Amino acid sequence: MATLTKTHCFHCGDICITEEIKQDDKSFCCNGCYQVYSILINSKLGNYYKLNPHPGDTRKIADKKFSYLDEPEIEAQLISYKDNRKTIVSFYIPAIHCSSCIWLLERLNTINPGIIENRVDFLKKQVDIQFNQQQISLSEVATLLQSIGYEPLISLQDVVKQNHQAKDNLLPKIAVAGFCFGNVMLLSFPAYFGLSAADKHFGTFFSLLSILFCIPVVLYSGIDYFKQAYHNLKNGVLNIDFPLALGILVMFLRTLSAYVFDLGEGFADSLTGLIFFLLIGKFIQKKTYYHLSFERDYRSFFPVAVQVITDELKEISVPLEKLKQGDRILVKNQEIIPADAILLKGDAAIDFSFVTGESEPVRKVVGEIIYAGGKQTGSAIELEVIKPVSQSYLTGLWNNEAFVKPKQDKIKTFSSRVSKIFSIALIIISVGTLLYWLPQNWQLGLNAFTAILIVACPCALALSTPFTMAAALSVFDKNKFYLKNTDVVEQLAAINSIVFDKTGTVTIAGENGVTFSNDLNNGDKEIIFNICKNSTHPLSQKISSFLGSQKAIKIEEYCEIPGAGMTALVGKELVGIGSCFFVTGQTKTNAQFPEVHVKIGERYVGYFAIRQKFRPDLDKILTDIDQNYQTYLLSGDTDQDAEALSKVFKKENLLFKQSPQNKLDFIYKKQQNNTRIMMIGDGLNDAGALKQSDAGIAVTDHINNFTPGSDAILDGASLHLLPKFLRFSKSAVKVIHYSFFISLSYNLVGISIAMTGQLSPLIAAIIMPLSTVTIISFTSIATHLAAKKHQLIS
Amino acid sequence: MSTIFFLIGCSVVLALIFLLAFFWSHHNGQNDDLYTPSVRILLDDDGTIEDPEVPKK
Numbered sequence: 112m113a114t115l116t117k118t119h120c121f122h123c124g125d126i127c128i129t130e131e132i133k134q135d136d137k138s139f140c141c142n143g144c145y146q147v148y149s150i151l152i153n154s155k156l157g158n159y160y161k162l163n164p165h166p167g168d169t170r171k172i173a174d175k176k177f178s179y180l181d182e183p184e185i186e187a188q189l190i191s192y193k194d195n196r197k198t199i200v201s202f203y204i205p206a207i208h209c210s211s212c213i214w215l216l217e218r219l220n221t222i223n224p225g226i227i228e229n230r231v232d233f234l235k236k237q238v239d240i241q242f243n244q245q246q247i248s249l250s251e252v253a254t255l256l257q258s259i260g261y262e263p264l265i266s267l268q269d270v271v272k273q274n275h276q277a278k279d280n281l282l283p284k285i286a287v288a289g290f291c292f293g294n295v296m297l298l299s300f301p302a303y304f305g306l307s308a309a310d311k312h313f314g315t316f317f318s319l320l321s322i323l324f325c326i327p328v329v330l331y332s333g334i335d336y337f338k339q340a341y342h343n344l345k346n347g348v349l350n351i352d353f354p355l356a357l358g359i360l361v362m363f364l365r366t367l368s369a370y371v372f373d374l375g376e377g378f379a380d381s382l383t384g385l386i387f388f389l390l391i392g393k394f395i396q397k398k399t400y401y402h403l404s405f406e407r408d409y410r411s412f413f414p415v416a417v418q419v420i421t422d423e424l425k426e427i428s429v430p431l432e433k434l435k436q437g438d439r440i441l442v443k444n445q446e447i448i449p450a451d452a453i454l455l456k457g458d459a460a461i462d463f464s465f466v467t468g469e470s471e472p473v474r475k476v477v478g479e480i481i482y483a484g485g486k487q488t489g490s491a492i493e494l495e496v497i498k499p500v501s502q503s504y505l506t507g508l509w510n511n512e513a514f515v516k517p518k519q520d521k522i523k524t525f526s527s528r529v530s531k532i533f534s535i536a537l538i539i540i541s542v543g544t545l546l547y548w549l550p551q552n553w554q555l556g557l558n559a560f561t562a563i564l565i566v567a568c569p570c571a572l573a574l575s576t577p578f579t580m581a582a583a584l585s586v587f588d589k590n591k592f593y594l595k596n597t598d599v600v601e602q603l604a605a606i607n608s609i610v611f612d613k614t615g616t617v618t619i620a621g622e623n624g625v626t627f628s629n630d631l632n633n634g635d636k637e638i639i640f641n642i643c644k645n646s647t648h649p650l651s652q653k654i655s656s657f658l659g660s661q662k663a664i665k666i667e668e669y670c671e672i673p674g675a676g677m678t679a680l681v682g683k684e685l686v687g688i689g690s691c692f693f694v695t696g697q698t699k700t701n702a703q704f705p706e707v708h709v710k711i712g713e714r715y716v717g718y719f720a721i722r723q724k725f726r727p728d729l730d731k732i733l734t735d736i737d738q739n740y741q742t743y744l745l746s747g748d749t750d751q752d753a754e755a756l757s758k759v760f761k762k763e764n765l766l767f768k769q770s771p772q773n774k775l776d777f778i779y780k781k782q783q784n785n786t787r788i789m790m791i792g793d794g795l796n797d798a799g800a801l802k803q804s805d806a807g808i809a810v811t812d813h814i815n816n817f818t819p820g821s822d823a824i825l826d827g828a829s830l831h832l833l834p835k836f837l838r839f840s841k842s843a844v845k846v847i848h849y850s851f852f853i854s855l856s857y858n859l860v861g862i863s864i865a866m867t868g869q870l871s872p873l874i875a876a877i878i879m880p881l882s883t884v885t886i887i888s889f890t891s892i893a894t895h896l897a898a899k900k901h902q903l904i905s
Numbered sequence: 906m907s908t909i910f911f912l913i914g915c916s917v918v919l920a921l922i923f924l925l926a927f928f929w930s931h932h933n934g935q936n937d938d939l940y941t942p943s944v945r946i947l948l949d950d951d952g953t954i955e956d957p958e959v960p961k962k
Contacts, residue, residue: 162948213941214948233941282931290924294917313909320913 118660120144122260124165127660147260151215154222159215166211167260176443177253179416179428180265186249189265197227198244202256202263207236216261223247223255265415281397285390288332291324292383298324299380303873318370321379329363333386351530351573354537358568359386361561376872378565381879385570388883396577396597405595405821412795413449413483413500418442420493434500443491450483450496451503457492461485484795505771505795524601525844526576529851530569537567544866559868566861566875571854571882576847578887582894583843586903591826592836599822602806603840605787607739610778610800612792613746616810617756618723619827625657629717637661639709642679642688645669650707651677651688654719676707684712691718723752728831733759735834741786745769745777747796775799791833795819835901842897850890857882 118127120140132139135152139145147167151159159166179185192199206212213231216238220226225246230239238261242252256263298317301310340356343349359382366377416428418441426441431449434440439455442448448461459475463485472488475481481494483503500506541563548556580597587594594600611617631639640661643651664681671677676689687694687710694708695715708718733742743764744756750767757765766777778788778800790797790804793811798819801807809821810830818824825833861878864870898904930936 210944210948213944217945231941231945232938233944234938282936283928286924286927286931290920294920297916298913316910320917 119165121160122148122165122167124167126656143260147258150222150259156215156218156221159211162211162214163209166209166215168206168208177250177257179414179418180250180253181248182416182428182430185416185428185430190249193244196243196245197241198249199239199241200249200252201237201239202253202265203235203237204256204261204263205236206261207231207233207238212261215259216256219255222259223251226252226255266412281390281394284332285387285394288328288383288387288390291328291332292380292387295321295324295379295383299376299876302376303876315370315373318377318379321377322366322370325363325366325379325382328383328386329359332390333359336389349531349534350527351533351569353534354530354564354567354569355389355573357537357564361564362568365561365565378872378875381565381872381875384876384879385568388570388880389573392574392577395581398581405824412447414447417449431500434496436496436499438496440494440496441491442487442494444487444489446487448481448483448485448487448494450500450506451498452481452483452494452496454479454481455493455495458489459487459492460489462488524576524598525847526572526851530572533569533572533855537564540862540866541567548868555868559866559870562865562868562870562875563862566865566870566878567858568879569854569858570879571857571886572851574883575850575854575886575890579843579846579850579890579894582891583840583898586839586894586898587823587836590832590836590903591829592832593824595822599806600840600843602822603789603837604844606789606806606837608741608743608781608786608788609736610743610745610788610790610804612774612790612794612797612800613744613748613752613756614723615793616791616830617729617744618725619812624722624724625653626720626722627717628720631716635709635711635716637664638666638681638686638711639688641666641681642669642677642686645679646671646677650705650719650721653721654707657719681711686711725755726827726830730759732831732833736837740837743777745774745800747771771796771799775803778803791825793818832903835903839897839901839903842901843894846890846893846897849893850886853889854882854886857885 118138120127121137122139122144125140127138127140132145190198190200216231217229219229225243227241240252253263298321336352336356340352343352362378362382366379369375369377413431416430417434418426419429420426420439420441434450454475454477460472461475461481462472482505484505541560544563545556545560548559580600583600584594636658640655640658641664643655667680669679675693678687691708692698694710705721706718709716742760744760746767747769753765781788788804789806790800791808791810792801801819801821807821808823808825809818810825810827811818812827
C-alpha cells in the first residue's frame, strides 16, 4: 500500500487525518476549519489566507453556547459602554497570534454590518468591539467570533480585573521630570563655566527659573517617594525610599535658601536629574510582560454562567456566584462542572486535564460525586450541586491562608536589607557631622549635614536592582520563561529545593506514547485506522494519529458503545476495538495504563498501550541541577510510574496520591525547616502549592492555555533549561551585589567630601550622573555576559 | 545681551508646547498599544481576493 504524503490543513496547518474534506483544491483537517474557510470566502475575506500560511487555529474543539451573555446581569458586567446606537465590549481572544488575525478581526463588519468598528490589541490579545445592539446582540457577536475561529475567553475574573486597573501616571511623570531636567541643565551650564561679575543678573534669573522647574518635579513627579517613605516609616519599615525622600527634600530646601539668601548655586540640576533617573528605573522595573496573566485563580477558568433547571423544568442561565446547593444544573459537551455535584442523568466522561493534567476522561455513573473543575466530554449531563462553588473540593483551596495573606515576607530582597543598614548609617554619619561642627561653626555644620544627605542620596543604589533585573527578565523571556516581576529572580536564586508535579510537568500533557503489543501488518493498520477515525474518543484519536494517514477502505455498520469500544464490519469480518473486557471477554486487572485491544474476525491482534510520555531530557535536567538542591516529586496519580521515576528521583522523595491540600501542606512543612522551595506544576491542583512555595512556576505547553496563579510561567519546551535558569539567577543576584559595592564606593567618596562641608553643587552634579551611568552600564553588561556564560543567549 | 531673557522665554514656551502635546497624546491612548499599529500599517486594505492561492510551504 502507498503511504500518502501528509497534507496540511489549509486553515490551521494541522496534519489532515482524513482526505475527505476538500474545497477548491484545498484540504481541511476537520469540518470546523472548512466552515471558517467558507464563511471567509463568502464574505470576500480570502485575503486572510494570503497574509500568512495556515493562519487559523484548529477548530476540532466543540462549539460553546453563548446564550448566557444575553442575561442582563452578565452583560452589564462585560460591556464597558452602552447607548442606543453603540455598545462597546472588550474580549480576550487567546487565538490571536499573527497579522492575519488583526486583519480579519478588524474587518468583522463585512461579515455582519451590525458591527461598527473593531480594534485589536495584539500583545494583550484583546479586541475592542463596537456594535449596534439593535442589529446584533452580545451573544451573537461572541458566536460570530467563534464561528470564524476566534473564540473569546470570557471569565469574570478578567473582567473584574480590567475595572481595577488604574491608569498609572508614570509616563507623564517621567515626561515632566525629563522636561524640567533638560531645561535646568541648559540654565546651569553657564554657572559651571563661571559667570563674570557683569553677568551676575543672569545668574539670579537662571536660579529663579531653575527653582520654578524644580517645583513640578518635586511636587508632581517625585511626590510618590515622599508618600512611600511616610507610609513605610509609619509601618516601622526603613527602606530605600527614606534616604531618597530625605535627599530630595534637603536638595530642594537648599536650592530655595541659596536663592533667597543669595548663597550662590543651588542643586536644581542634581535634583531634577535624580528624580528623572529614578523614574526611568521605576519604568524599567515595571515593564513586565503583561500579556500573560499570573494572578489567575479558578474563577478565570470556570464558566461565567451555568444552565440551571428550574422546578418548572425550564433552563435558565444563572451567574456562577448565585449557584446554590441543591440546584439542578445542566452541563453540556466541553463545559466545566462548576461545583461539586452528584450525577443525576446522562453519560459522564469527565476530562480533568485542567485540574490534574491527566487528559484521559474519567467515566462516572449516576449517583457518583463529580468534583468541580472537570470538563464533560460527550452528551449533556444533569447534576445536583452539593456544595457551593467556593467550598468545593478544588476551589476550597483558595480559602487557605496562603491565598489570603500577601506574599511579601517570602524572601527579603537584598536591596531592602542593605537599604535599611544604609539608612541607619546615613543618619548616624550626618547627625555626627552636624554635632562635630556645631560648636565651632554652625553654618558650616548645617552645610555639611545637608551636603551629606544630598550626596548620599542613593540614586545608583536604587537603580542597580531594577536595571539588573530588567536585563535578566528579558534574557528569561527570550528563553520562554516568563517571570511575573523582577523580585522573582531573587526568589529563584534563593531556593534550595525543587518540587515537581508529575502529570503535565515531567510528563507532557495530552501527548502519549502509543505502542502496539505485537507487530502490525499494513492491512490491519488500514482497518484499525478507518474505524478509529470515526470516533471522537481521545484514545481512538490518539491511535489514528499514531497510525498516520492510511488508505481509506469501506467500513460498514459502525457502532460505538460508550465506555466499551466500537465494532464495525470490514468486508465480511467483524472488527472489535476497545477495552479488554469488551474485546476478549476477560477482565485484566493489573493494567498500568489505558489499553485498547483489537480483534479482527476471530483473530486477536493485540493491544495498544497508551503511556504517558515523559519529557525528553528529564534525567539530564535532574542530573544537571546542582547536587545541593533537593528534588521531590508530588503526584496526584497512583504510583504506576514509580519504577521509571525512581531512576531520577530519590525513592523517599517520591510521593503519590497527593491531594491539592496535601501538596500545599507538604511545602508548608518543608518551609518550617527553613527550606526554600520552588514548586513546578501545571494544573489547578497545584495552585495551592504554587502559591505557598517560595517560587511557584507554572509549566504549560501552550502559553495561551490556562495556567494557575504563579510567580512565573515556563514553556514546557524550555524545561530542560531549568538548571541554567537557576544558575543564571544566582549570577544576576551577584551582579546586584557588585553594583551595590560600586555605588556605595561612590557614596563613600561623596560623603567624605561632604563631611568637610566643602561640597559644591558642581561636584554633586558630577557625582550623581556619573555613578548612575556607571551602574547602568555595569549592570547591563555584566548581566549580558552572565547570560552568555550560561548559554542563555548566543 | 538682554535678548537672552526673551530667547529663554521662547525656548521654555516651545518646550512647554511639546510637553503639552505629549500629555495630549498620552491621554488619547497613544501609548496604550505600541505594537499593533506597526502591524496594521502593513496590511493592505483594498485587496479583497475571492480565491486565495494555496500558500507554499
